[in-house]
Amino acid sequence: MGILEKIKQIEAQKNKATEYHLGLLKAKLARYRAQLLEPTGKSSGGGTGFDVQKSGDARVSLIGFPSVGKSTLLSKATHTASEAAAYEFTTLTAIPGVIEYKGARIQLLDLPGIVEGASQGRGRGRQVVSTAKTADLIVIMLDATKSEEQKRLLEIELDAVGIRLNKSKPDVVFKRKTTGGITLNTTVKLTKTDEKTIRTILAGYKIHNCDVMIREDITTDEFIDVLIGTRKYMPCLYVYNKVDAISLEQVDKLAHQLNTVVISCEMDLNLDYLIDRIWDKLELVKVYTKKRGAQPDLSDPICLRKGATIEDVCNGVHRSLAPNFRYALVWGKSSKFSPYAQKVSLSHQVQDEDVVSIFTK
Structure with a gap:
């Protein structure tokens, strides 16, 4: 029996299963899906994405599904030529473009249209998904003239391959051991799963020695995600295109949904606001550098992730700076003495639009 047949068989059993057996079936399902997307054979290329070099900050x-306007958005936001046509499957490979914004360079990838069943390898689903996993943000493009079913289907496809949209990683510590059996501790009351189910899932994965500390009221699915360990938790924006073709009441309803932007590529409506929202979702921090006795260079910021430290700034300038670091001076929001400079170490966290001067040995 092939993996696809096994998946169908388990999904049929899930509808009849009790809550106790559901955990074991979900664990088997997750394992088979992982095998389907990331085959263990050395010769298999099932997990490879499109050959697009990662660039920018x-x-x-x-x-999105075919013909929702992804290529048109790429062309208008990045001035990159991406073939657009009124028929489906115009884009057959990943086409990169670059958004220049506030001194930062954001790479925007137009991926081929997803089809239903992409998570099981239909169309170029595996390639699209493995490339999507390398991104810092996913923008799901939807057609405002079509039903909400399109959004649900895309979420199902991405969820099936281990991409968790707008969710944080479960607060669970899991460590394998060689001996000592299973030690399970919880700091909160579990209302969505129980200890018996968790132990059943561990047995299903042939894990008999481990330490588990659960610090959040998790579901059975979230615990399976922790065990698998390859899940990607990614921010996501839902972008509804073609809003010029629907009523104002419908536009207003869509615009008030969480993590949603309404646009019209054809009429250039709201594209600037979309790029602002992309920037906010990426949670990047711009840091300007300053040489001793000179003005800060405001034309070429270093873009880092939120929570970055002076060490990250050093590595962003040149890898030789951190080993020879003496101290740094910081002006801006992260300085205790703002608007004056604060003398800081490598572990100091920088904030957006800080100015940093680095001193070496």
């Missing part, structure tokens, strides 16, 4: 993947 962040990468954004455009995902």
Whole structure:
């Protein structure tokens, strides 16, 4: 029996299963899906993505069904020529473009249209998905003239391959051991799963010695995600295109949904606001450098992830700076003495639009 047949068989059993057996079936399902997308054979190329080099300060993947306007958005936001036509499957490979914004360079990838069943390898689903996993943000593009079913289907496809949209990683510590059996501790009351189910899942994965500390009221699915360990937790924006073709009441309803932007590529409506929202979702921090006795260079910021430290700034300038670091001076929001400079160490966290001067040995 092939993996696809096994998946169908388990999904049929899930509808009849009790809550206790559901955990074991979900664990088997997750394992088979992982095998389907990441085959263990050395010769298999099932997990490879499109050969697009990552560039810029962040990468954004455009995902959607065919003919929703992804290529048009790429052309208008990045001035990159991406073939657009009124028929489906115009884009057959990943086409990169670059958004220049506030001194930062954001790579925008137009991925081929996803089809239903992409998570099981239909169309170029595996390639699209493995490339999407390399992004810092996913933009799901939807057609405002079509039903909400399109959004649900895309979420199902991405969820099936281990991409968790707008979710944080479960607060669970899991460590394998060689002996000592299973030690399970919880700091909160579990209302969505129980200890018996968790132990059943561990047995299903042939894990008999481990330490588990659960610090959040998790579901059975979230615990399976922790065990698998390859899940990607990614921010996501839902972008509804073609809003010029629907009523104002419908536009207003869509615009008030969480993590949603309404646009019209054809009429250039709201594209600037979309790029602002992409920037906010990426949570990048711009840091300007300053040489001793000179004005800060405001034309070429270093873009880092939120929570970055002076060490990250050093590595962003040149890898030789951190080993020879003496101290740094910081002006801006992260300085205790703002608007004056603060003398800081490598572990100091920088904030957006800080100015940093680095001193070496």
